[in-house]
Amino acid sequence: MxxxxxxxxxxxxxxxxxxxxxxxxxxxxxxxxxxxxxxxxxxxxxxxxxxxxxxxxxxxxxxFTGKEELFSLTLVQYLDELRVALQDAAATTDDPREQLVRLVDAFVDYGLAHPAFVDCAQSIMRRPGGDLLEEVSESAMYRLGQAISGCLSVLTRTITSGARSGDFHVEDPELLANMLYASGLGTLQLGRVAMLVAEEEPGVPRISRITAAQVRDHMVATALALAAGAPAGAAPGR
The missing domain is CATH 1.10.10.60 (Homeodomain-like)
Structure with a gap:
């Protein structure tokens, strides 16, 4: 049958x-x-x-129950594509450290190529879970959860593998995967704005440019540092 x-x-x-x-x-x-x-x-x-x-x-x-549900299910489409990109990246090497680098690279590539994905994902994440559940049907929430977990599971497997091999020192791979995903969306937004704000002198702002390569390198260094259990600033080179 x-x-x-x-x-x-x-x-x-x-x-x-x-x-x-x-x-x-x-x-x-x-x-x-x-x-x-x-x-x-x-x-x-x-x-x-x-x-x-x-x-x-x-x-x-x-x-659809409303705009939030329609947007949530549109995000599912983006996430399904991202999951394939992550799976392809992970399949290129068995080394956990290099695999993590390639996963971050794939995430950055997809996010920069699809800025609406970043906007859509952030708009959904800004909503408190309870509010979203009131506006999105149970079946749509299930599909969204499947899509997000599908992406995160690729990252979680890499972190878990690195922890087992001793390359990484992570107590909760699932938590780290979620944190990297959430913070990665914010960093990608910084890459889209392409501007850094700093203080030239007390009370005087300074605006400078930031490149996609800088965003990528920062995200890779941060992911490696967190997985290794070291401060982000102490991350080893790629």
């Missing part, structure tokens, strides 16, 4: 309706992703999404 969840949706009126519903949801998510990539998360409005699909905005609310 087939285990494909879409296999039973083809025959019968009920199955066809379910298949059409899934297709329409995928179409709406794809249109949302396109607007995110073109305009950014803040400028993507429900009216624009509906127009690009050729439907009334009311139809969107038949498929």
């Amino acid at each position: 087939s285990t494909d969840p879409t296999a039973s949706a083809a025959p019968g009126r009920g199955g066809s309706a379910a298949a059409r519903r899934r297709a329409r949801e995928a179409e709406i998510i794809s249109a949302t992703r396109q607007l995110f990539d073109e305009r950014g998360v803040r400028d993507a409005q429900i009216e624009d999404i509906a127009k690009s699909v050729g439907i009334n905005r009311a139809i969107i609310y038949r498929h």
Whole structure:
């Protein structure tokens, strides 16, 4: 017997309706992703999404509980792509330290290539969990959790492997993976702004440029230092 969840949706009126519903949801998510990539998360409005699909905005609310759920499921699409990029990066070496470097590189590459992913991920993370649960259905939250954990599991496996080999000194690999993901999103935002703010002298600010290479090197050094159990400033070179 087939285990494909879409296999039973083809025959019968009920199955066809379910298949059409899934297709329409995928179409709406794809249109949302396109607007995110073109305009950014803040400028993507429900009216624009509906127009690009050729439907009334009311139809969107038949498929999603609201804007937060639609944005959450669009983030799932980004995260699924990121997970593949991370898995490909991890597969290039068995050395935990070098593997961690390549995972951070892949994360930076994806984040800089898809700035809307960073915006979307940060907008979701800014919401208290309880508030998000009130606006997003249980099934959507489950899919979002799957997508996030899929990415984090790649990083967690590398950290765990390094801890077992003695390359890393980490008591809680899952916690470190979550922290690196959250802080990495913020650092990527700094890379997008490309500006550093410092104090030239008391009360006088100084603005300088920061490059993508500097952002990458900082994230790699920080990840290696935290995994090794050393202060970030004491991280060894790449």
